[in-house]
Amino acid sequence: MVTAHTPATECPYRLDPTGSDIHGEASALRAHGPAARVLLPGSIPAWSVTDPQLIRRLLTHSDISKDSRHWPVYTSGELPEDWPLRLWVDTRSALTAYGEEHRRLRRPLAAAFSPRRVRALVPQIEAITETLLADLEAVGPEEAVDLRARFAWRLPLLVVNVVLGVPEELHDAFRDAIGDLFATDLTPEAAAASHVRVYELLNELIDHKKRRPGDDITSSLIASCDDGQITGQELTDSLMLLIGAGHETTVNLLDHAIVNLLVHRGQLARATAGDVTWPEVVEEALRHQAPIATIIMRFAVRDVVDEPTGLTFARGDAVVINFAAAGRDPGVHVAPDRFDITRDAHDHLAFGHGHHLCVGAELARVEGRIALAALFGRFPRMRLAVDHDQLRPLPSFISNGHRALPIRLGPAVPRAGTRAGESPVGRGPVGRLGVPDVTQDRYPNGYATQE
16 A cells, blocks of 8 residues: 555656555555655655665775765755754664774774574573563453553663663653654654753763763773774764664564564464474575664765666765565565465565675564563463554654564463573574574674675
8 A cells, every 4th residue: 555645657756755655655665766866854855776786786885985975066066954863864873874983983883793602692582582471471361451561662772782781760761762763753852852861861861971881882882982983973873873773673573573463473383393494484584574674874975877777866865775575576576465474585675785794683573482482371362452454564664663562471381490401581492592503603694704
């Protein structure tokens, strides 16, 4: 379905800021070719790229930058100061850096999410998961509970708080402030207030860690700032990147995976029986519903001619990447709209590609594997409390998830002691959860080999 205010024949295509039909919009954009002219909120022109191969070429092209200083609309002062999405281009972190600056800012973040560090986090992820599931057991089996708020939202936030060393007294504040970073339907005033609040919290975190440094990425980044390796703004913006991206992707991964498994009960049965591994479930969930639907933005440093498509991205053109469309490209995936955990779904772009591949990709995967195995192991009769088509999407064309996930958990299966060789979460052996072996140096989509 294409929303009424954005007909498929319109070009440039005005993106729906409410995110009411992300995949309908992706299909409409795809009909315009590998990339289509679009208008962002505020009538800001850009290209939306939907073709997976073109996305790969652009994400690795030396003349495609994420630095807004390559965007004439920004450098000339034409971009309104109160543009609701301005934070996405004002920020100075690995998300918006180019060339050597990007490598400098990405390096400490990549080290924090190395395979060895991810594996070291597994016991804490399992413990957090167990605590949240125990909390859910207090809910009546037929009582409707918002599983996004009570589980999918809380688990990744608590994990990223461990990585960053966020003190417990700031947990709830970050939880309340993060969501608005991804909303694309906010008024300029609401967006500005949200940005101010996030920076207030980041500065509180930095002040706390300066007084009480620890073995965490915040303390490490503060030390890099003190040594002159990064600036004060790069410090706060790098933390915002880690909290925002490290949280939102995993929340939406869990959200959509839970919904799809509950709607497709036969596939859920295969996963819980061990016929299909949880890593395979996670990859199909990522392909079918990319957690970040559209990421903004990139800029052509000079005219870029893409020979396979014949498209020219003129110097200064803004480019946004439509990962939701890429995951359902009919030229790559058979019956792309169908959720199917038995397919080989690894050839997706949900975490990006090339040197901008998400540094937390493997952590998100591990969280997803552990959380889904444990959740469905504890509540095997869980079901949606409303019809699937009544679930409301987030008000965002960036973040792809639901506003709420009402669930009836059904009776819980008591947690028994685990035997040797079995995972403390889920039903299969530890290896079937797909936790990375620290002796390996290659992971799906090139994780741990990208710099």
